[in-house]
Amino acid sequence: MRIAIAALALLASAPAVAQTTPIPRIESRDGRHALIVDGAPFLMLAAQANNSSNYVSQLPMVWPMLDRLHANTLEMPVAWQQIEPVEGKFDFTFVQALLDQARAHDKRVVLLWFGTWKNTSFAYTPDWVKLDNSRFPRMKTRDGKDHGVLSAMFPATRDADRKAFVALMQYLKAHDPQNTVIMVQPENETGSYSNPRDYGAKANALFAQAVPAPLVKALGKAPGTWSAVFGAQADRAFNTWHVARFVDAIAAAGKAVKPLPMYVNASLAGPSNVPDPNGVASGGPQQDVLDIWKAAAPSIDAAAPDIYDRKASNVVAYLSAYARRDNALLVPEIGNATDFARFFWPALGRGAIGYAPFGMDDTGYSNYPLGAKVLDEETVGAIARKYALFAPIAREWAKVALAHPTWGVAKGDDGAAQSTVMGDWSITASFGQWQFGQKDWTWIKADKPGWADQPVGGAVVAQLSPTEFLVAGDYVRLNFGAKAGGPAKGMMVRVEEGTLTDGRWTTTSVWNGDQTDYGLNIIDRPVLLKVTMGVYK
Ligand code: DGJ
Numbered sequence: 001m002r003i004a005i006a007a008l009a010l011l012a013s014a015p016a017v018a019q020t021t022p023i024p025r026i027e028s029r030d031g032r033h034a035l036i037v038d039g040a041p042f043l044m045l046a047a048q049a050n051n052s053s054n055y056v057s058q059l060p061m062v063w064p065m066l067d068r069l070h071a072n073t074l075e076m077p078v079a080w081q082q083i084e085p086v087e088g089k090f091d092f093t094f095v096q097a098l099l100d101q102a103r104a105h106d107k108r109v110v111l112l113w114f115g116t117w118k119n120t121s122f123a124y125t126p127d128w129v130k131l132d133n134s135r136f137p138r139m140k141t142r143d144g145k146d147h148g149v150l151s152a153m154f155p156a157t158r159d160a161d162r163k164a165f166v167a168l169m170q171y172l173k174a175h176d177p178q179n180t181v182i183m184v185q186p187e188n189e190t191g192s193y194s195n196p197r198d199y200g201a202k203a204n205a206l207f208a209q210a211v212p213a214p215l216v217k218a219l220g221k222a223p224g225t226w227s228a229v230f231g232a233q234a235d236r237a238f239n240t241w242h243v244a245r246f247v248d249a250i251a252a253a254g255k256a257v258k259p260l261p262m263y264v265n266a267s268l269a270g271p272s273n274v275p276d277p278n279g280v281a282s283g284g285p286q287q288d289v290l291d292i293w294k295a296a297a298p299s300i301d302a303a304a305p306d307i308y309d310r311k312a313s314n315v316v317a318y319l320s321a322y323a324r325r326d327n328a329l330l331v332p333e334i335g336n337a338t339d340f341a342r343f344f345w346p347a348l349g350r351g352a353i354g355y356a357p358f359g360m361d362d363t364g365y366s367n368y369p370l371g372a373k374v375l376d377e378e379t380v381g382a383i384a385r386k387y388a389l390f391a392p393i394a395r396e397w398a399k400v401a402l403a404h405p406t407w408g409v410a411k412g413d414d415g416a417a418q419s420t421v422m423g424d425w426s427i428t429a430s431f432g433q434w435q436f437g438q439k440d441w442t443w444i445k446a447d448k449p450g451w452a453d454q455p456v457g458g459a460v461v462a463q464l465s466p467t468e469f470l471v472a473g474d475y476v477r478l479n480f481g482a483k484a485g486g487p488a489k490g491m492m493v494r495v496e497e498g499t500l501t502d503g504r505w506t507t508t509s510v511w512n513g514d515q516t517d518y519g520l521n522i523i524d525r526p527v528l529l530k531v532t533m534g535v536y537k
Contacts, residue, residue, distance in 0.1 A: 020177040026261050026301050026328050026353065027402065033328030034402035035261065035353040037108065037182050041398030044182070044354025045387045046073035046110065048333055049361045051118075054078060056097045061362040063105045068380055070387035072394055073182065074107050075332060075356050079114040079124040084164045087128050092171045102180050110183045110332070110354075113168065115161045116246070117190040120267065120281050122150045124188075129160065136160065139192055140200035149192040152242040152283065153203050162250045169257040183354075184260050185332065186251045189267040189306065190243045191281030196235035197242075207238050215241060218295035236277040237292060243283035244296030251299040263302040264293070265332050268309065271317035287321035294326060306333035306358075307343070308370045312412045312455075315343050323350035333358040337372040338456070341382035342410040345458030345473060349408015351401050357383050382456070389472060389526040396500035400462045400470060410458035411475070422463045424490060425533055426483040428519075431457045433477040435521050436514055451475050451524070459522070467493075467533045470500075474526040477519040480533060493534040495520060497527055505530055 022039045034041035047069050049062050054077040066074055076098060083090055095111075102109045114124035122130065122138075129136050129150075136157045139147040150157050165186065172181055197203060211229045216222070221229050230237040251262045266285045269275035274288060285293045285303035293303055305318045323329035329352045334340050336357040347355050359367045359375075366372060372379045390397060400406075409418045409429045417430035432452030437444055451457070459473025471478060482490030495511040511529065515521060520529060 021179050023259055024179055024182040024261055025259075028325075028328065029402055031325035032351050032402050033353055034398045035182070035328075037179070040395055041402055042072075042108075042182070043390060043394040043398040043401075044073045044108070044110070044330075044356070045069075045071050045390055045394055046075050046332075046354055046356035047071045047360035048075035048112075048356045048358045049077070050359050050363055050365045050367075051077060052365075053361050053363055054082065054094060056094055058361070058363055059097060059101055063101065063107070065361050065375075065380070066105065066107055069360060069384045070391040071360075072108060072391060073110060073354070073356075074102060075110040075112060075185075077112045077114045077124075077188070078168060079118075080116075080129070080161065080164050081114075081124050081126045083168060084126055087126070087160075090164075090167050090171075092168075092175075095168070095171055096175060099176055099180050103178070108182045109180055110185065110356075111168070111172075111181050112185045112188055113165055113250075114188050115165065115186070115250070116150050116152075116157060117187045117243075119189045120149055120191050120193055120284070122148075125150070125161075129157075137200065139195055139198040140203070141195050142199045144199070147192060147195045147198075149195070151198040151200065151203065152239070152246040153198050153200070153206070158246050158249055162253050165250050166253050166257055169254040169260075172260070173258040179260075181260065184254065184262050185265060186254065186262055186300075187247055187264065189265055189281060189284060190247060191267065191284030192239065193281055194278055196277035196282040197239040203238075207235075211237075212241070215292065215295050219291055233274065233277060236275075236280070236282040237289070239283040240285075240289045240292045241296050244285070244293045244300075248297035248299050251297065255299055261301045262299065263304050263330055263332065264297070264300055265304045265306050268305055268307070268318060271309075271314050271321065287318065290322075290324070290327065302328045302330055304330040304332045307331060307340070308333075308335050310335070310337075310339055310455075312343075312410060315340075316346055316410070316412075319343070319346055319350050319352075323352075328353050331355045335371040336360055336375065336379065336383070337368075338379055338382040340371075341386065342456055342458040342475075344383065344386050345460045346408040346410050348397075348401070348460040349406050351406060353398070385524070386474065386526050389528060393500050393528065396503065399503065400464070400500075404462045404464055406460060406462045408458065408460040411455060415453075420461075421483045422461065422469070423466050424483055424486040425469075426481055426486070427461055427469075428479045429457075429459050429473070430477045430479070430519070431475065433519070433521065435523065437518060464530075469531040469533070471520065471529040471531055472526055473522045474524060475522070477521050479519040480531055487535045489536045491534060491536060492516070492531065494532040496530045496532075498530060499528060
């Protein structure tokens with residue numbers, strides 16, 4: 001008895017033993033991708049906190065918003081200035097609080113390393129870095145002036161940044177065996193505006209030399225100088241290579257400690273033109289230089305777009321450009337205003353492994369005009385309703401998206417219907433439809449629905465088998481039918497609302513009548529449906 005009591009007392013006083021889980025990773029299969037967390041696919045329904053929310057005092061204003069959003073992941077900055085305020089003396093108080101509180105709130109974390117670059121500036125470096133231009137040189141402009149961005153050409157800067165980043169990863173290795181942190185973003189929006197490259201003596205000497213052989217080989221180009229190989233984009237290509245090599249050195253050293261997935265984010269340039277090297281964040285991972293980043297930074301798992309462009313055709317072009325066989329799509333930042341929320345659907349349709357509106361906390365800050373004017377109920381609800389549908393099936397959806405073709409649309413700038421073909425079937429998404437009947441009927445005189453002229457609406461479809469589709473969406477009508485030249489006797493057989501658990505579909509109701517007669521009319525409440533097509537005899 002006495003022994004039993006002693007054993008119980010021992011158990012009660014022992015610190016909770018953290019469970020070790022497999023380290024997260026990105027898995028790619030046949031050009032599709034999944035973020036694997038705790039050994040299984042995981043869809044990151046995330047939100048990014050504001051830039052200055054990375055202090056213990058701010059955390060109580062972060063979690064309630066995450067809960068309201070039904071988010072499963074928080075993207076949170078950790079700044080070099082905060083962990084190494086004095087050179088060589090590290091302070092991980094905030095990181096530990098973040099880990100503890102994330103676990104208590106049942107959230108995963110993506111750490112954003114604000115180091116040498118944060119929005120192309122070095123504002124988040126410690127004061128001892130900022131104030132020492134001879135040890136940590138700024139870029140030089142063409143006319144020899146200091147530019148407000150640290151140069152990527154100097155090992156001292158890289159080594160100091162790397163040392164701090166490695167210390168952070170060592171802290172995670174020691175204090176996060178359960179992998180509360182599932183991914184890391186080394187640096188934030190690298191590159192430099194208005195100065196395509198460093199024009200200092202060291203950079204000029206390197207620029208005059210040949211493009212490194214691995215880069216010309218990766219791009220399939222003939223060897224030559226930067227100018228000969230890249231022409232008008234030479235300065236930018238040069239800076240991109242050196243920034244990417246710098247970031248790769250940091251990521252590689254961090255991964256050697258703890259091999260978490262690592263991605264970089266881009267301050268974007270116009271999606272369909274070759275950007276003006278003076279107007280773009282030269283050096284950053286924009287879509288037209290991804291191949292340079294891939295060649296220069298093999299330790300980086302993915303490059304990702306930060307989306308603040310409200311033009312639907314541009315957003316879709318960005319999503320398409322970053323969804324590559326060799327690059328898992330992740331939207332680590334997107335504006336938090338209601339009109340951005342619909343792009344959740346085309347992101348999922350392109351296999352996104354995660355999605356995060358930016359500036360989601362209750363610190364009272366709003367980054368209008370990039371995002372919403374205020375984070376009111378309607379603004380939060382626009383994303384929260386979608387996350388609420390996906391939160392219970394976050395793993396199921398990620399599993400489906402790794403194994404099956406997906407298609408996603410958002411209402412476009414012109415509001416026109418959009419179609420695709422999956423297998424034998426054509427699928428059309430249309431917007432602003434009545435809940436009954438066709439818009440061109442003249443015998444019903446009725447106004448358009450309230451949302452018809454608003455920038456809302458979208459859907460995602462996964463093809464589970466030749467005849468079965470998983471469908472989700474809002475403010476949309478979906479019509480399924482035989483494709484042109486497809487089965488003449490093809491028809492929609494059955495539409496079920498329900499959910500997925502352990503790979504199995506459970507039906508909660510069968511849609512029919514008004515809900516399906518004119519197409520699947522999904523309104524403000526996102527729903528999950530299973531559509532079964534068939535061919536009659
Ligand atoms: C993109 C950056 O990555 C974020 O940190 C933030 O500054 C937003 N822009 C603007 O609010």
